[in-house]
Amino acid sequence: MANPPFDAAAAKARCLAFRKRILxxxxxxxxxxxxxxxxxxxxxxxxxxxLMNRTGDPxxxxxxxxxxxxxxxxxxxxxxxxxxxxxxxxxxxxKPGWPLxxxxxxxxxxxxxxxxxxxxxxxxAVGMSYADKMDKKDRTMFLVMSDGEMMEGSNWEALMxxxxxxxxxxxxxxxxxxxxxxGQTSKVLPNFYPIVEKIRAFGWESLxxxxxxxxxxxxxxxxxxxxxxxxxxxxxxxxxxxxFMENVPIWHYRSPNPEEYQTxxxxxxxxxxx
Amino acid sequence: MxxxxxxxxxxxxKDDPRIYLIAADIGAAAGVxxxxxxxxxxxxxxxxxxxxxxxMAAGMAMRGKIPFAYTIAPFTIYRPFEQxxxxxxxxxxxxxxxAVGRALNYPLLGATHNAxxxxxxxxxxxxxxxxxxxxxxxxxxxxxxxxxxxxxLYLGMGKAGEPDLTANAEPFRLGKIRKLxxxxxxxxxxxxxxxxMALDVADRLQKEKGKSxxxxxxxxxxxxxxxGILGVLNGFPEVVVFEEHSPFGGLGPQVKELAxxxxxxxxxxxxxxxxxxxxxxxxxSYYEVLAAHGLTPERMFEEWSKL
Numbered sequence: 103m104a105n106p107p108f109d110a111a112a113a114k115a116r117c118l119a120f121r122k123r124i125l126x127x128x129x130x131x132x133x134x135x136x137x138x139x140x141x142x143x144x145x146x147x148x149x150x151x152x153l154m155n156r157t158g159d160p161x162x163x164x165x166x167x168x169x170x171x172x173x174x175x176x177x178x179x180x181x182x183x184x185x186x187x188x189x190x191x192x193x194x195x196x197k198p199g200w201p202l203x204x205x206x207x208x209x210x211x212x213x214x215x216x217x218x219x220x221x222x223x224x225x226x227a228v229g230m231s232y233a234d235k236m237d238k239k240d241r242t243m244f245l246v247m248s249d250g251e252m253m254e255g256s257n258w259e260a261l262m263x264x265x266x267x268x269x270x271x272x273x274x275x276x277x278x279x280x281x282x283x284x285g286q287t288s289k290v291l292p293n294f295y296p297i298v299e300k301i302r303a304f305g306w307e308s309l310x311x312x313x314x315x316x317x318x319x320x321x322x323x324x325x326x327x328x329x330x331x332x333x334x335x336x337x338x339x340x341x342x343x344x345x346f347m348e349n350v351p352i353w354h355y356r357s358p359n360p361e362e363y364q365t366x367x368x369x370x371x372x373x374x375x376x
Numbered sequence: 377m378x379x380x381x382x383x384x385x386x387x388x389x390k391d392d393p394r395i396y397l398i399a400a401d402i403g404a405a406a407g408v409x410x411x412x413x414x415x416x417x418x419x420x421x422x423x424x425x426x427x428x429x430x431x432m433a434a435g436m437a438m439r440g441k442i443p444f445a446y447t448i449a450p451f452t453i454y455r456p457f458e459q460x461x462x463x464x465x466x467x468x469x470x471x472x473x474x475a476v477g478r479a480l481n482y483p484l485l486g487a488t489h490n491a492x493x494x495x496x497x498x499x500x501x502x503x504x505x506x507x508x509x510x511x512x513x514x515x516x517x518x519x520x521x522x523x524x525x526x527x528x529l530y531l532g533m534g535k536a537g538e539p540d541l542t543a544n545a546e547p548f549r550l551g552k553i554r555k556l557x558x559x560x561x562x563x564x565x566x567x568x569x570x571x572x573m574a575l576d577v578a579d580r581l582q583k584e585k586g587k588s589x590x591x592x593x594x595x596x597x598x599x600x601x602x603x604g605i606l607g608v609l610n611g612f613p614e615v616v617v618f619e620e621h622s623p624f625g626g627l628g629p630q631v632k633e634l635a636x637x638x639x640x641x642x643x644x645x646x647x648x649x650x651x652x653x654x655x656x657x658x659x660x661s662y663y664e665v666l667a668a669h670g671l672t673p674e675r676m677f678e679e680w681s682k683l
Contacts (some may be wrong), residue, residue, distance in 0.1 A: 116459050208467045217439070219458060226426045226463060229435020229443075236417065237439070256459070259428035267420065 103368075108152045108315060113316035115375045116151065117143050120179040121343050123192075125366050127175065128357040131196045134205060137341030137353040139175035141313070142168075142246050142277040145336055146176040148319045150184060153159045153273070164241050165230065169223020170248035171205035171278060177212070177246075178202060180262045182268045186212040219256025224274060228260045231269045231331075245274040250282040253294065258304070260273035264331045265305030271321055272331040277313060279340040283354060344369050377475050377534040377569070382407030384519035385444065390414070398422060400429045402447040403660045404670035405536075414561040430456040433471045434463035434572070442470050448482065449475035449491035449532060453498065464528040465501045471528050475499075478532035479570065479620040479651070483665040487655045490534070496625025498530040499598045505529040506598040510556070510571035514595055517548040524550055534569040541571055542593070550597045553604040555571045561588030561610040562680060565605065565631060568629040569593040570620040570666070585681050594639075597627055602634055609640045614683045618676070619665070626650055645683050649676070 154164040194200035205218030301308040313336025343349030386407035433443035578589035591643040628648030658668030
């Protein structure tokens with residue numbers, strides 16, 4: 103079943119609502135990874151609501167892993183919107199007796215792998231894709247990864263192995279916000295760059311886009327040749343949408359207080375209206 | 377033992393299309409070569425890249441496959457330890473971590489190739505089954521028995537040329553300690569190829585000292601056959617644990633813990649032997665490297681004569 107044409111305006115409205123919902127959850131817990139969720143939100147939304155073949159048949163439908171597990175809220179809000187996670191479950195985020203917490207846990211609704219430690223999602227996806235290839239299942243593994251995660255050696259092993267074994271059905275989106283916990287990647291590890299060229303040199307198809315431009319993400323992924331695994335490097339802003347959070351390291355972990363929460367909601371509306 | 381593994385692997389893999397072999401550039405023996413020739417699509421060499429070997433194996437397992445990940449012991453579980461823990465154990469996937477030449481079974485290669493802490497590490501992981509056969513025939517039994525194990529497992533074995541120790545043993549029952557030799561005065565609990573030394577010393581104790589010595593192969597360290605081991609602790613006045621492993625976290629400490637918890641400590645004379653807590657920087661034959669850790673047949677004979 104073909105997906106309907108991608109509606110960028112609808113995507114924008116969804117992502118504003120998702121950001122507000124994440125802020126809403128932030129008022130229930132003290133420590134939260136808001137800004138890493140905000141930076142990859144468009145990527146997760148486009149994957150589920152534009153790119154993935156979601157037939158409801160677990161044997162054939164496309165699958166999704168958030169390899170940057172600390173961005174899990176971006177996936178949870180989308181899964182809630184799709185009715186896969188009940189509202190009550192997200193309302194009780196990180197509460198005793200409830201299953202959802204900071205890092206996704208395999209076995210929870212819609213969660214295909216336990217991530218959180220970086221550099222695990224892509225190798226797992228390579229194994230899943232290889233198994234699908236052996237079983238002649240024509241489905242695609244979608245991943246959202248972080249740029250910091252791309253520093254892990256396991257990912258470069260996976261990058262080498264996947265095309266060597268003829269794996270084509272992976273679409274990995276890298277959230278390139280240029281920040282790691284203790285600084286800015288381009289300053290701390292300048293030789294991380296250029297990144298797209300490195301990925302291509304390992305036999306992958308790769309493009310770079312604005313990671314907050316849902317239409318651009320959609321167009322780039324749908325334009326892929328499907329002859330190689332595909333990695334989309336998405337330039338993003340950490341904390342995107344709330345000015346005082348953007349690229350400010352403390353918001354990797356912190357939850358806003360009630361006053362900051364109200365300000366954040368207002369700033370979001372202003373940013374989206376602009 | 378690796379030939380024996382390879383042949384048993386071929387037996388179970390040929391009829392089960394879910395079984396794959398993933399190697400990190402370590403060649404395997406005859407039976408595996410037959411498998412590779414007959415089922416090339418079910419053999420993957422990922423190269424010198426153990427993180428992807430285990431990570432990918434877990435991903436395949438999550439799609440219903442049963443991957444056997446095969447290389448030399450330290451590279452099977454030390455290099456990719458976090459993949460073993462997070463990808464295979466945390467998510468409870470049936471990845472078979474196959475470790476050839478565990479402990480000192482590559483005696484010329486030094487500590488980088490000698491996984492002498494593997495039992496402690498693997499036993500500490502939830503969901504993991506830890507298998508340690510003592511000879512080629514038991515390696516075959518254990519390999520066939522992996523079909524009964526749903527979650528992740530570690531199979532630590534020797535290498536090549538190990539003698540047969542189980543021809544007159546009790547029948548193999550997965551997870552149960554197995555009597556290799558009868559006796560009534562002293563019982564030795566051991567596992568892996570070092571069981572040969574235990575059996576030789578037991579023969580000499582019988583012949584020269586009239587000391588009737590039983591030897592048991594503990595081919596499954598986790599889950600441990602507590603009932604069987606308590607039976608030994610209650611059934612013998614003297615019990616020795618004899619293992620080729622660091623003094624920490626192996627069979628010896630686990631048996632002591634069991635004895636204490638069961639209240640048999642003090643009633644049975646229990647002594648444990650292991651490798652020493654140091655890198656020996658010793659090379660030579662398997663027995664010469666064991667001797668560098670103080671494990672010699674002569675010393676064992678002397679000490680076990682007068683427990």
